[in-house]
Amino acid sequence: MARIRLLRASKHAAVFALGATAATQIHVLPSPFRTVYAEAPSKDQLPDKKPIYSDFPVAPTTPEPSPTSPVSKPNPHSPTPTDRLAEQVKKARLFLYDQSLAAETSFNKLLSWAFRKETDFSNTIASLAPAPETGEQLLPGAIYVLVATLTGSIVSRNRGIFLRTTFPLAVGIAAGWYLIPVTMQNTSDLIWEYEKKVPAISETHAQISGFAKEAWRQTRLHTKFATDWADEKANEARKTVEDLVSKGK
Numbered sequence: 001m002a003r004i005r006l007l008r009a010s011k012h013a014a015v016f017a018l019g020a021t022a023a024t025q026i027h028v029l030p031s032p033f034r035t036v037y038a039e040a041p042s043k044d045q046l047p048d049k050k051p052i053y054s055d056f057p058v059a060p061t062t063p064e065p066s067p068t069s070p071v072s073k074p075n076p077h078s079p080t081p082t083d084r085l086a087e088q089v090k091k092a093r094l095f096l097y098d099q100s101l102a103a104e105t106s107f108n109k110l111l112s113w114a115f116r117k118e119t120d121f122s123n124t125i126a127s128l129a130p131a132p133e134t135g136e137q138l139l140p141g142a143i144y145v146l147v148a149t150l151t152g153s154i155v156s157r158n159r160g161i162f163l164r165t166t167f168p169l170a171v172g173i174a175a176g177w178y179l180i181p182v183t184m185q186n187t188s189d190l191i192w193e194y195e196k197k198v199p200a201i202s203e204t205h206a207q208i209s210g211f212a213k214e215a216w217r218q219t220r221l222h223t224k225f226a227t228d229w230a231d232e233k234a235n236e237a238r239k240t241v242e243d244l245v246s247k248g249k
Contacts, residue, residue: 141180148175
């Protein structure tokens with residue numbers, strides 16, 4: 001046992017001696033790297049530095065072209081693709097705006113025209129009615145005129161096509177002038193205003209109206225003459241009868 005302990009102690013001593021020898025050699029051997037100490041330059045030799053937030057922008061340095069190399073100068077008049085696209089979009093938007101504005105204007109004009117026509121029609125129908133001071137009642141008179149027209153149609157139902165068409169119309173017009181003369185006069189004036197827009201129709205109407213008025217005047221004259229003649233003959237016959245009766249007594 002004592003021998004083993006002695007061997008272990010000798011091993012430890014040998015290891016310690018080797019470590020000390022290696023440390024001594026490391027300090028003695030020169031180092032392969034050299035330490036260089038640099039001196040700081042003076043402030044006069046340092047270049048001027050611009051601050052990060054400078055008041056004046058730094059102009060970019062552009063390399064000057066050499067006289068031998070050709071330089072392509074940009075053409076300020078040629079638009080870029082972005083400019084051309086923006087121009088096309090602008091034209092499309094203006095076109096759509098113009099079309100929508102034209103459609104809106106046309107629709108407003110159509111509504112104004114419809115409202116104006118409706119107002120004119122209402123005023124025209126209202127103008128046909130008789131004034132209150134005339135004392136003419138439109139509703140019963142119109143019903144009587146309709147009944148007279150139907151009566152004329154019934155009377156002429158077994159006649160020819162001409163009479164079946166004209167006779168009820170003539171009876172209705174005659175009944176209208178007799179029963180509702182103010183309304184018929186207003187209607188006649190309205191029809192005449194529309195007929196004056198077409199000279200051919202207005203002239204024909206004037207001729208027919210003149211012929212009808214003249215025929216009516218002649219009819220009244222002949223009727224008056226016939227009535228007077230009948231009254232005269234009746235008076236003569238009555239006197240003759242009275243004379244005969246008086247002589248017979």
